[in-house]
Amino acid sequence: MVNMTKLLGHKVAFLITSNIHKFSEARRVLGKFGIATAMLKKVQKTEIQNDKITIIAKTSAMEAFEKCNLPSVVEDAGLFIEALKNFPGPYSSYIFKTIGNRGILRLMEDVVNREAKFRSVVAFFDQSVDESKCFIGEVEGEIVEEWRGMQGFGFDPIFRPLSFEKTFAEMTIQEKNLCSHRSIAFQKFAKWFVQKP
Ligand code: IMP
Numbered sequence: 001m002v003n004m005t006k007l008l009g010h011k012v013a014f015l016i017t018s019n020i021h022k023f024s025e026a027r028r029v030l031g032k033f034g035i036a037t038a039m040l041k042k043v044q045k046t047e048i049q050n051d052k053i054t055i056i057a058k059t060s061a062m063e064a065f066e067k068c069n070l071p072s073v074v075e076d077a078g079l080f081i082e083a084l085k086n087f088p089g090p091y092s093s094y095i096f097k098t099i100g101n102r103g104i105l106r107l108m109e110d111v112v113n114r115e116a117k118f119r120s121v122v123a124f125f126d127q128s129v130d131e132s133k134c135f136i137g138e139v140e141g142e143i144v145e146e147w148r149g150m151q152g153f154g155f156d157p158i159f160r161p162l163s164f165e166k167t168f169a170e171m172t173i174q175e176k177n178l179c180s181h182r183s184i185a186f187q188k189f190a191k192w193f194v195q196k197p
Contacts, residue, residue, distance in 0.1 A: 011035045011194060015073045016043050016064045021153040022075060025173055026186050033190035043067050053078045053090050057123035058132035064125070071126035073189070077181060079155050081143060082115040083108070092155070101147060101158045114142040116159060120181035122189045133192065137184025152176065 013030055017023055018041040027037040043064050057076040064072035080086040084107060088095035095103070108114065117140045123132040141161040149157050149169025156168035161179045168176050177183040 012038055013073045013189075013193065014038050014040050014068075014070045015075070016040050016060070017075065019153065022182065025177060025180065025182050026075065028173060028177055029183050029186040030190050033187075033194050035190055035193060040064070040068060040070070040072075043072075053119060054121050054123075054134055054136070056090065057121040058125075058134060061123035061125035061132040065127075071124065073122060073124050075120060075122045075182065075185065077118060077120040079159065080117050080119060081108070083111045083113045096154055101155060104143065104155070104158060105145075105147065108143050114144075116141055116143050118155075118159065118181040120185040122185040124189065124193070128196075133189075135185045135188035135192065137181040137186070137188065139179055139181045139184070 011034065013026075013035050015023060015026055015037055017039060020039075023037065023039045030037050053076045057074050060074040060076065061072050064070075064074060078089045078092040080089050081104070088104075099106075117138055120137045122135040122137075124135075125132040139161050141159050141164075143158050144160050144167055147157045148160075148167045149171070151171065151173075152169045156176075158167065160167045164171075164179065166175070168180070
């Protein structure tokens with residue numbers, strides 16, 4: 001069987017996503033390890049209901065491999081807000097689509113503890129592994145009082161990583177990649193992937 005993780009001598013990661021921001025962030029990280037990234041956005045993912053993003057990412061990577069027969073990389077992320085008992089967590093996508101950043105800021109009105117973290121899970125599946133390989137990245141930070149910045153996507157305008165002045169939405173991709181959950185998870189994946197035969 002052709003080893004599809006290697007094309008014309010290059011390692012290639014097939015990232016299943018329709019989110020161009022995710023793709024752009026991941027591509028830059030993987031590029032530093034000499035890995036080319038292909039975006040596969042027409043692979044329908046079933047929205048699995050689970051309270052663990054790891055399970056969601058693992059299952060999605062297996063499903064994607066079954067559908068497209070290519071070594072598949074799926075990344076799932078979530079925002080966990082301490083004062084809201086780690087809400088929205090695995091429901092981040094739904095919450096973003098429904099109440100959005102304004103809704104989160106409203107829920108956080110007058111809340112003193114603003115600690116929050118992003119978690120990213122990168123899952124890889126192909127015929128060479130028994131179950132999806134997972135790589136996790138986390139970044140601690142806080143929910144700011146007011147929407148700040150125009151770049152990025154999702155909750156970027158309301159999340160400021162610890163030790164940084166800017167919210168994710170005030171950062172360039174390069175700056176965000178210095179500290180983001182996604183960048184940490186993709187770096188772990190890349191170190192494993194470049195060694196993979
Ligand atoms: P997904 O399921 O991994 O696409 O992420 C769930 C939700 O979290 C999405 O709807 C995004 O709005 C949000 N999200 C994921 N990653 C990020 C990020 O890096 N910055 C801001 N929001 C994010």
